[in-house]
Amino acid sequence: MMEYWEKNIDILKERQPELAEIISCAHIPPDHQVLPSKTAAPFLQVGQQRLHSTYDPHKEGVEWARAQDLGDEEAVVIFGLGLGYHVLPFLKEGREVWVVEPDPAVARLALEHQDLLSWWTRGGLCLGRNFTDLPAGMRLVPHPPSRRLHAGLYRRLAAHLAGQGGAAGFLRILVVGPLYGGSHPIAGASARAFQGLGHQAELLDFAPFYQGYQTLKGVTKDKATEHRLTQDLLRFLGDILVARVRDMQPDLVFFLAQAPVDPKLLRTLRSEGPLLAYWFVEDFQVFPYWRDLAPEVDVFFTLQREPFFGELKNLGLKNFSFLPLASDPEVYRPVTLTATESRQLSAAVSFVGAGYQNRREFFQGLLDFDVKIWGSDWNLHSPLGPFIQKKGARVSEEEAVKIFNASRINLNLHSSPYHLGINPEGDYVNPRTFDLAAAGAFQLVDVRAQLPEFFVPEEEVATFQSLAEARTKIDHYLAHEEERLRIALNGRKRCLRDHTYRVRLGQALEMLEDICPGRLPQRVRPKPPLEQLRRQFPDDHPVQIMLARVPPEVEELSQLVDCLRKGEEPLTETEAIFWLLHEFQQGLERGRF
């Protein structure tokens, strides 16, 4: 059925070129399956959810369309594309049809298996969350299986079309990070991303307690005592967390892996009211502590699908969802280096990261290149010794960004405690993959099952599956600078579009809505005070003229008064009255005028 693809994508390239590009790059995850129905027409199954009849999807689609009972000329917005069986009948009527499909993979499959676009003369396709251009007032019909998969997004679309769009659900979010480790920067990036999405987000950073935690290790030789002291510290940190939650009253507490929590603490927090989400950014096989924690949270985000999903199901859980990593483009970005930095940092091939065994082995096969290795836990007395920079001292994020920018080729070999060299079963994609892309740095990364979902191999990142292939590609890309730079640029563009923390966590919040519908408040974002004030005066009031002259970044009344204070011209009557009234308010708070 792939013959439809060429036809569909050609038409789409003309009508909605950006969409065409996204769909062309879309990777089909393994849980999206196209299977033959009893009538041989294919049906789609995403995870456990069948999107069409397994008997006769065509007939089902026609009957469903008829049942919607639309008026003759009525335009329609359909939520969920599926394989298009239910959309086609409307298209064949020549009706104006808009389809909102959250999942690019589904869109891809639809274009592969259905002759859709040649019928689609009026309206268009909206992918992901991009429905805000749709005007309010159009009739909305949900494709029920699609709606079940994306309940939260559907609700938002319905609200938007009902004219209640805009700032839905202003949330208070507490992000809880670990004492140290890889997920610490992710915690910080998450808090920033939530803020960037317009929520009131805060990071509870336990890093200051790491020193204390380390100190405990050397206090006593008695293991039992050391354990008790450590538990006491962790309990204390738990108390701190509870205190913050009680004070802040967040809607959502967002944990990162290795946050100092245990099941008991999670149960306590859950009873305080907030939704609990845990982002398990680990390999589930290497760190099994998910068994205790996953059942105690409302949503458990993972970097891996099967067999992890199977394991979680075995625990009786349904609260899990796939949430891959991302990057923070404000941290990982192209930077210009000084001459000194360039001299110190640049190399033909660089690696920044910890010296896991598989890396120690693998890199020995690259030492004839101009290689620099950065990071901790490397053996300075091994053959890699001369290539290890800063005597194996830890590298800060800022330094890493500079190194990424300074290197012609950045090697990204995923760690493995079990394999030497490349892990052939590696599924998830590490943070470095996204960080390198965001920084606009050229990367050569080992093949991972999920990688094509995020970056088009050889177009946005370069890949390797063996030492030999790595060597060949290093030679090639060192010799072809233009190609190298082009790939790096593509990688950055892709990352900025699809793989920033802001995008990722926006998706997370929607998954949250799907898994726990209605649990997050639909709180309207409080409007800035000046904005509120504008609404309380008639349009032609002299105050509006004054407010219109105010720079847009001024949102608070006190800022406005500052503007008045700095002015040169004599205060107008309006300005004087306004300032006077503001002072009244201040005086009331101060207790004297």
Add this chain to the structure above:
Amino acid sequence: MTEGKVLVVQLARLGDLVQTWPLLRRLRHQDPARPLDLLGDRTLAALVDVGPDLDHFWEVDMSGLSSLWQRDPAGAYDRVQHLAEGFRKRNYDLVYNLNFSRVALLFSYLAGGDVRGYRPVKGGREFLREPWLALVYALVHARKINRVHLSDVFRHLAPAGEQEPFPGAPVAKKGEPIIALQVATRHPKRTWPLKAFTRLAGLLIKRLGAQIWLVGTRAEASLGEALREGLSPAQREQVINLQGKTDLGELTARLRECHLLISGDTGTLHLAAALGTRTVGIFLGPASCFETGPYGEGHYVLQAEPPCHPCTEAGAACPEPVCRAMIPPEAVADLAAFLGAGREPAGLTPLPAGTRLYHSAFDPLGVTYSPLGTGHRFIDLLGLAYRRAGARLLGLAWPTSEPYCFALCEDDGQNLERLCAALKNGGRSGISPPLASFLTPLEAYREELRKQKILGRDAVEAEACLQTVEQGFRQGLEEWRAAG
């Protein structure tokens, strides 16, 4: 002489309004036909008829306006705009802004006209104190030696000219003595202990056969009740608690009727004095009778003056409020007895060291408080020198011989020498810090005038004012030094 209209802006409390009356009286005296308006707090409207004649009272609902701005900004705006429009129609020539507040400044700005007192400059954005006000501001940097009363501060904002007659001394009243007690003040630091008031009440009833009226607001009624509880049943019969039961009009009537009011530094005290009722002030903590004593002749103040007096109202509670125990109820009762009998107080119960009994009178500048039973101290001398300098700034004639009785010691003489020398040399080097601190007002005045030049004060004028004050101060000191 009738020129344009005059507006006085006084948006503060009861006591501040009453202490503004001498200014109003002066303005009326200087030009009886000139329209005189007042902008004040709505809650004090009832007092308008009690004070000097006004042509119009603009009332501002100070507390209501704040909450209205929250609920209904357009409505609040309208109210103020209505006032502004009213001011414009009145077309004021002259505005006296008596309040150090942004609100008053902006009202004065909206009123238009020439503003005296806290003048709006820089298009209405900044204050400029006029030289007299700036001097008082400088004096307040060293409150221990500030001898200028608030009413006189206001009064002398009016142009120099014919002196209006000062109010006469309170007239003795006949019949069974009715003594009103205002037991609460607005701040704990200036409040005489209730136990002391209770004991006083008992003594007044016992020794004078007085009827006691307790005055104050409803919020203070619990204090009144506690006082009554502290008396014997027989004595309780003689006490009427009027707290919370009088509006301003009734309070005025009661204060007129009573023979004596005994109170801390409160609005009630000022009102009683203004109504011609004799008062006894009980001043402690941050209260200083020189600044806010009962205005008029023939009033008395018992003031506790430990080394820390006067203190600041703001900040944490005092860890050691010694002043609270420094004014014995027996002395107050003695004083009341003398006054009741129409006699000058003499041979009172001995006062603790640091407590003084003051008697109010007038000098060319305004009200003064002279200690009874003891002479002026070194700090009084300094205060008077500054007062004299202020008079000079205002162009007031000063009597050549002075009725002061000084009680100075040898150390004081030496300090005086040192100060005079320092002034001649133009600085505070060479004198000890405590002594040098007495020159702070001069420095503060210089600094204030310097800042004002940025705001538009004419440099020549500023220099002239500074010279006048410095010379006046020096001259005063020199004369006393010469007199030995």
